[in-house]
Amino acid sequence: xxxTTLWDVSANNQxxxxxxxxxxxxxxxxxxxxxxxxxxxxxxxxxxxxxxxREKVLKAAAELNYYGPDPRAKSLRQGRSxxxxxxxxxxxxxxxxDPMTIAALDGISQEIGEGGGMxxxxxxxxxxxxxxxxxxxxxxxxxxxxxxxxxxxVMRQRNVPMVAIEGQHFDGVVAVDLxxxxxxxxxxxxxxxxxxRLVATVTLPLDARRELRALTPxxxxxxxxAVSRDRLEGARAVYxxxxxxxxxxxxSDDGFAAALLLLDVAPDARPTxxxxxxxxxxxxxxxxxxxxGLLVPHDxxxxxxxxxxxxxFTHHDLTTMVQPATEKGRAAGRAVxxxxxxxxxxxxAFTCRLHVGDTAAPPxxxxx
Amino acid sequence: xxxTTLWDVSANNQxxxxxxxxxxxxxxxxxxxxxxxxxxxxxxxxxxxxxxxREKVLKAAAELNYYGPDPRAKSLRQGRSxxxxxxxxxxxxxxxxDPMTIAALDGISQEIGEGGGMxxxxxxxxxxxxxxxxxxxxxxxxxxxxxxxxxxxVMRQRNVPMVAIEGQHFDGVVAVDLxxxxxxxxxxxxxxxxxxRLVATVTLPLDARRELRALTPxxxxxxxxAVSRDRLEGARAVYxxxxxxxxxxxxSDDGFAAALLLLDVAPDARPTxxxxxxxxxxxxxxxxxxxxGLLVPHDxxxxxxxxxxxxxFTHHDLTTMVQPATEKGRAAGRAVxxxxxxxxxxxxAFTCRLHVGDTAAPPxxxxx
DNA sequence: CTGTTAGCGCGTTCAT
DNA sequence: ATGAACGCGCTAACAG
Numbered sequence: 001x002x003x004t005t006l007w008d009v010s011a012n013n014q015x016x017x018x019x020x021x022x023x024x025x026x027x028x029x030x031x032x033x034x035x036x037x038x039x040x041x042x043x044x045x046x047x048x049x050x051x052x053x054r055e056k057v058l059k060a061a062a063e064l065n066y067y068g069p070d071p072r073a074k075s076l077r078q079g080r081s082x083x084x085x086x087x088x089x090x091x092x093x094x095x096x097x098d099p100m101t102i103a104a105l106d107g108i109s110q111e112i113g114e115g116g117g118m119x120x121x122x123x124x125x126x127x128x129x130x131x132x133x134x135x136x137x138x139x140x141x142x143x144x145x146x147x148x149x150x151x152x153x154v155m156r157q158r159n160v161p162m163v164a165i166e167g168q169h170f171d172g173v174v175a176v177d178l179x180x181x182x183x184x185x186x187x188x189x190x191x192x193x194x195x196x197r198l199v200a201t202v203t204l205p206l207d208a209r210r211e212l213r214a215l216t217p218x219x220x221x222x223x224x225x226a227v228s229r230d231r232l233e234g235a236r237a238v239y240x241x242x243x244x245x246x247x248x249x250x251x252s253d254d255g256f257a258a259a260l261l262l263l264d265v266a267p268d269a270r271p272t273x274x275x276x277x278x279x280x281x282x283x284x285x286x287x288x289x290x291x292x293g294l295l296v297p298h299d300x301x302x303x304x305x306x307x308x309x310x311x312x313f314t315h316h317d318l319t320t321m322v323q324p325a326t327e328k329g330r331a332a333g334r335a336v337x338x339x340x341x342x343x344x345x346x347x348x349a350f351t352c353r354l355h356v357g358d359t360a361a362p363p364x365x366x367x368x
Numbered sequence: 369x370x371x372t373t374l375w376d377v378s379a380n381n382q383x384x385x386x387x388x389x390x391x392x393x394x395x396x397x398x399x400x401x402x403x404x405x406x407x408x409x410x411x412x413x414x415x416x417x418x419x420x421x422r423e424k425v426l427k428a429a430a431e432l433n434y435y436g437p438d439p440r441a442k443s444l445r446q447g448r449s450x451x452x453x454x455x456x457x458x459x460x461x462x463x464x465x466d467p468m469t470i471a472a473l474d475g476i477s478q479e480i481g482e483g484g485g486m487x488x489x490x491x492x493x494x495x496x497x498x499x500x501x502x503x504x505x506x507x508x509x510x511x512x513x514x515x516x517x518x519x520x521x522v523m524r525q526r527n528v529p530m531v532a533i534e535g536q537h538f539d540g541v542v543a544v545d546l547x548x549x550x551x552x553x554x555x556x557x558x559x560x561x562x563x564x565r566l567v568a569t570v571t572l573p574l575d576a577r578r579e580l581r582a583l584t585p586x587x588x589x590x591x592x593x594a595v596s597r598d599r600l601e602g603a604r605a606v607y608x609x610x611x612x613x614x615x616x617x618x619x620s621d622d623g624f625a626a627a628l629l630l631l632d633v634a635p636d637a638r639p640t641x642x643x644x645x646x647x648x649x650x651x652x653x654x655x656x657x658x659x660x661g662l663l664v665p666h667d668x669x670x671x672x673x674x675x676x677x678x679x680x681f682t683h684h685d686l687t688t689m690v691q692p693a694t695e696k697g698r699a700a701g702r703a704v705x706x707x708x709x710x711x712x713x714x715x716x717a718f719t720c721r722l723h724v725g726d727t728a729a730p731p732x733x734x735x736x
Numbered sequence: 737c738t739g740t741t742a743g744c745g746c747g748t749t750c751a752t
Numbered sequence: 753a754t755g756a757a758c759g760c761g762c763t764a765a766c767a768g
Contacts, residue, residue, distance in 0.1 A: 038755075
């Protein structure tokens with residue numbers, strides 16, 4: 001039997017390459033002269049244990065440079081890792097440049113808190129390693145992607161609780177929604193009520209194509225991104241034939257470029273108002289207008305969407321629909337926490353609020 | 369023997385609570401009539417296997433709704449998870465609001481790529497669950513924190529490869545550095561050469577205190593944040609007795625507040641130049657100056673640090689030190705990849721570049 | 737090309 | 753309060 005023990009100790013412990021062998025909880029237990037389960041309890045603090053034995057165990061651990069259970073083994077044994085997977089739309093870089101995504105991530109982090117970490121993933125399709133092989137206990141889908149359905153199938157099989165922020169509704173997936181369509185309609189109506197009749201829009205990306213391009217009538221049918229499609233539908237509810245441009249990503253650069261194309265035309269063909277689907281885009285539109293010598297809102301009305309507080313953009317107070325972006329993230333984080341605790345969690349729906357700034361005004365009579 | 373098999377199948381399979389029992393690779397193997405290892409190979413594609421057997425296994429898997437190996441078990445067995453832990457300074461929210469941190473995260477994500485995810489953690493000290501219990505194979509410390517040394521001790525014991533961006537140097541931790549001290553000195557010299565003699569600074573947080581406050585002579589000694597201390601030292605090299613304010617976080621709001629305190633004084637006590645430790649702060653300083661009716665750079669010179677492209681801030685071209693923030697992240701990501709492959713990875717040092725914009729000019733004679 | 741064997745490191749029953 | 757066994761789900765060796 002002593003043979004077994006000796007052989008068991010750490011003979012075939014091959015960590016990485018030439019590194020000193022790590023000590024395990026079993027080593028600690030042996031040195032402390034207690035059994036494995038007792039040592040385990042000393043660390044997890046779960047069962048009952050005498051203060052003296054715990055001391056003994058901790059001392060042995062210190063001696064062996066043992067700093068606690070291996071997260072991987074623990075995670076296998078307990079069936080959970082404490083990690084929440086946050087599935088981002090496509091390239092992580094896009095997400096990081098979007099204030100709304102950042103705000104949502106921020107909200108999520110507030111709720112899942114210090115205990116667990118957020119694992120950032122991208123949904124690049126089923127069969128893709130990341131989402132199938134990554135270790136996490138729950139998933140939050142941030143922004144819908146064409147791959148959403150596939151990802152959900154896999155996760156469902158794995159019994160992973162799921163929350164989708166502004167995605168399509170799926171069975172067993174908690175939805176955190178925003179009234180994009182209605183809010184966009186409210187904004188369009190606001191512009192309409194000011195008297196604008198010749199209006200253009202600059203939308204967020206509508207599908208997987210990532211290029212600045214003209215909006216086509218077919219886009220409403222073929223759109224795969226729910227958020228931008230809903231906002232476009234909202235605008236269409238007031239301006240049924242509105243045209244404009246589709247950006248490659250929510251950025252002021254794309255807003256700038258699109259607005260140059262829209263505004264650098266004969267005065268009587270020039271739209272008197274531009275409805276941007278994000279504040280970042282709207283800022284670019286305003287910059288373009290000013291670069292062309294047009295005054296906002298005197299010559300052209302510009303409205304945005306999001307209520308992003310854009311650093312340094314201070315000479316205007318953008319008229320926009322303010323959305324509770326951080327709150328969305330918090331709700332998703334809370335839902336995940338509840339689901340992991342085995343509780344049910346209801347869908348949540350958030351609404352936007354019209355913020356009337358100084359970038360929208362009635363069209364100037366002279367201009368027409 | 370059939371008893372054993374039956375009992376083995378899924379009798380004590382208790383996933384979460386009432387959920388249908390997940391099938392395991394063993395179930396698939398049994399149904400396909402092959403051994404476990406063969407089934408494993410069918411999924412991992414590692415060993416050699418006949419197309420026919422693989423088909424058989426995949427068919428059995430489909431029948432059982434089996435979508436691939438459990439990441440937790442796989443990770444325990446292989447000793448790695450494919451996850452890179454990114455340890456952020458303190459509250460995740462602070463990091464998300466800082467363009468330089470975002471850029472670095474972006475760079476990291478570019479290098480570690482689709483395969484693995486980034487696990488965002490905060491270093492709240494040893495004993496704190498997150499860093500000790502989280503599953504990851506390598507750690508990147510983003511911005512030094514007071515807890516850095518402790519975190520490193522734990523990770524070292526766990527044989528986790530480590531990279532520190534702009535942290536102190538530790539044995540066995542790859543350093544990705546920026547020449548903060550020298551760059552700050554270059555910038556201060558630039559201001560000096562323009563003729564400024566009465567100069568103030570607005571620094572990033574110097575220690576764990578998170579409040580806007582006056583800079584004191586003791587701060588250089590007690591500072592725990594290397595980046596801001598180095599930048600302050602650089603400024604002190606040119607202006608040995610420079611005073612000013614310490615912000616609570618890199619934001620234009622804090623820059624605004626600090627600048628109001630610095631500039632709203634008698635004209636002959638007013639600094640002719642303000643050296644901000646970040647562009648965000650500088651933007652706030654400029655806003656404050658303009659709010660007080662001062663012209664930049666005519667009445668007051670303002671310089672920043674970072675080279676952040678701040679959305680919508682366009683009426684000035686900020687004079688600043690441009691740092692390769694995304695590149696820093698990429699270097700860290702690359703280092704981690706190399707370390708995980710068992711290769712050595714050298715330290716990397718980046719340098720800043722002076723960008724001369726239009727916010728710095730010689731002091732106006734009338735003002736003195 | 738496939739099957740057998742032996743754990744990865746831990747937590748969790750049962751006993752005592 | 754403590755110890756002995758067992759297996760979470762999978763894969764790396766080796767044998768055939």
